[in-house]
Amino acid sequence: MPTLRPLPESIQQRLDWEAQEQRLRAHSPPHRQTYVDTLNHVRQALETAFAEGCAVTDLVQARAATMDRLLITAWEAMDLHREKALGLAAVGGVWTGRPASGIGCGYRDPV
Amino acid sequence: MDIVILYENEISPATEERLGAFVTFLWDIGLELGHSVRSLEDCSREAAADITVATNLLESRALTGPDTLFSELESRISPERMWNSRAFFAAKLDEQEARHQRFGETAYRLEPNLKESPGGLRDIQMIGWVTQRHFGSSALAELVAHGFLTQAEYHDLMDGQAFLWRVRFALHMLSGRKEDRLLFDYQRRLANLLGFSDHDHNLAVEQFMQQYFRTVMELERLNEMLLQHFSEAILLDDTDDDIVPINRRFQARRGFLEITHPRVFRQYPPALLEVFLLLQQHPDLKGIRASTIREIRAHRGLIDDKFRQDLACRSLFMEILRQPHGVTHQLRRMNRYGVLAAYLPTFALIVGRMQYDLFHVFTVDEHTLAVIRNLRRFANSEHDHELPECSRIFRRIPKPELLYLAGLFHDIAKGRGGDHSELGAEEAREFCLRHGLALYDANLVGWLVRAHLLMSLTAQRRDISDPDVVMEFASQVGNTMRLNYLYLLTVADIRGTNPKLWNSWKNSLLSNLYASTQRMLRRGLDNPPDQDELVGEVQTHALELLKSRGVDEAHCFAIWNDFDVDYFLRHSADEIAWHTRAIHEVDEEDLPLVQVRQETARGSTEIFLYTEDHPHLFALTSTALTQLGLDIVDARIITTSSGRTLDTFLVLEDIGQPIDNPFRVQEIGRLLKERLKEPDRRPGMVRRSTPRQLKHFDVPTEVRFAPHTHHLRTVLNISTADRPGLLSRIGIILTDCQVKVHNAKIATAGEQADDVFYISNLDDTPISDPAQQALIASRLTEALEIGSAEQPPKELAI
Structure with missing residues (x-):
């Protein structure tokens, strides 16, 4: 299995990711509102850290690392990890015609 | 962030269904996610065909799945298999x-x-x-x-x-x-x-x-x-080094300039300028080697006061400006490597400096270099077709480097507070004297920097058909040589501010001012032509044109007897002939007369109206033209002694070009004629939403009055936020205030409109009563307030 990028120490406490992940993993199939709440929590934690002057490299890394974990949790909650020859990777968006780098991830308000 | 779901050979319908649910879920929780489901074979085929796909996969980040799958992908897209x-x-x-x-x-x-x-x-x-x-x-x-x-x-x-x-x-x-x-x-x-x-x-x-x-x-x-x-x-790793010596300090390697040893700049600091001169003198060189760029950057600190006082450095800098080729390229390169800012410390203050408006598209340093590029284009015959008159005048300039220096300094004092033209002029003059220029040349450069806005403001804000305005401008310029320099600097400056700013109308304004000033200077400032002489000249010329088109002199004078002197001073012979012939040919019952010429010597489309005079005419016409999506750049309104009006509107399409479509011409004629047949109808307000960018600028409305030296008129200056339908709105307010518009000059700089109106009371007396001025100003300010842009102005009772 690929190695996950670490969560920066400077922001670990504010993110409290372990508790978030526990909540996410409590449901299978995944529970929509729990994920929405987690995304909001991450967004708020990062914005507060930004306002407090946290290094932007840590913010960027924290955002990518939390997104990685959230995707994996959802993947596993749908039992996709049991498929032997199936993998998930983050890439640019050429096939969708929307090029993007791997350093940012936008949210939209959930319907 | 996008994801790829990767599989080895194939996936079952059940898995496919779960993958669909997975992606739907991600969207459902609010992630903006692009996704694709691809086999290893899909990936390698697509990546081999498209560098963008290869790059995306190259930077892909495995999140979960078997390591073997990702290592197989890595192997398939490796440089040994594709895209070495x-x-x-x-x-x-x-x-x-x-x-x-x-x-x-x-x-x-x-x-x-x-x-x-x-x-x-x-x-x-x-x-x-x-x-x-x-x-x-x-x-x-x-x-x-x-x-x-x-x-x-x-x-x-x-x-x-x-x-x-x-x-x-x-x-x-x-x-x-x-x-x-x-x-x-x-x-x-x-x-x-x-x-x-x-x-x-x-x-x-x-x-x-x-x-x-x-x-x-x-x-x-x-x-x-x-x-x-x-x-x-x-x-180039397998090509021969192919070293060509240039001098003791520099050599060419594989066509790129480099220093011969790492101590060159330390041992001989002027080489920090020499490197750019060599690039100009050896156009076959493709650039500077990366290692030498690094050394230039590392040794910028050597450019200190001692360096700036060094005669060798000063000579090198002037040599760079005097070269026949590569002036702009090398100044740009000097800016990029920080050498220009080090040599000219005040230039450092304008590097990257932006002005928060829609007018100045470039940062001040970029604009400065764009102005020099535009000046260099006049020198280069391959650009002669762009502005032939400027190219011709450039060839008469004895010392082009003085123009480049004026270009370099004209905005150098921006952002420091105070008048940047004054501050820059003094710095430019001192710089020139330090660099061995004659006092006369240094003063000329200083004057050009000080006066760099004079010609542009005169042409765009004042009535240049008025001989007094031309006389005043000519007196400030003083002689033809300074006029030549100033004209070229002005054109280069406007063109370098915003590519959308320059158009055929501005070209014709500046060109006309140049020509009339040159005539004035040739006659001598103490020998200006009198009005009768000017009117006589233009009438003679117009008569020649009319005769050639079958209109005899008697008919012409019969028509002209109704016009005042002002008409002949404000129109060219060609325009007078066009108007006269149209009036001569029209039947009384066919009035109002509306004529449109697609493109004229004034660089715009010209609309001529001849009808019974009416207070609403300016507002009616400007509203109709605004509804047609046209930009009015100039309006001249003349009332004849028999109570008719001769109106000329110069218009451009909103892309800054004259109208080129004959159907559009017909549409304009039809709509104007229709509107002018109902002159008593108060024009309706043009309502269009303000473009997004304009909404972010807080431009206060300023209304100023000034007496006009002649013609019993008052000059009204309005500065306000530009918006669709602005002129129509102003026209309606002025009509409501019972103000007659005789002339209008419309100038827009980004988010700001600076319009000048020559106005009077309905009985042609000037508006000099302070209380009346205050009332008009307050009505205009209220109607032009931000936020009122989409509201109709209130009906006024005056």
């Missing part, structure tokens, strides 16, 4: 060039894209991709180990990246979505969020954007140097 590092680098270089061209355009100058604009995050990614392809690692720190970057350059790169990331993070916070464009909507708020605050002469947003522009400029330079290094290491 040479092919990859060449393709990425082309890709970057195309992207820079696209995002270097005007629109992106005001609202740059953090990611795609030159010097943006994509440039750093580009370095990362090439590093990964060539060295197998995407860590940019590797470049230090391989000697491509120094430790200091690496830190500059990381600092630049961190700044852009920080801005991008804040931008996403403000916009609540993935937004990479630094739109006006966010620039002010971003500046505050990032801790900038307004200072005396520098807005927070200007300081923030200056830091942005300086950061991307530094990143562009690092990108250029690294790509040059890569090019030497990847594309």
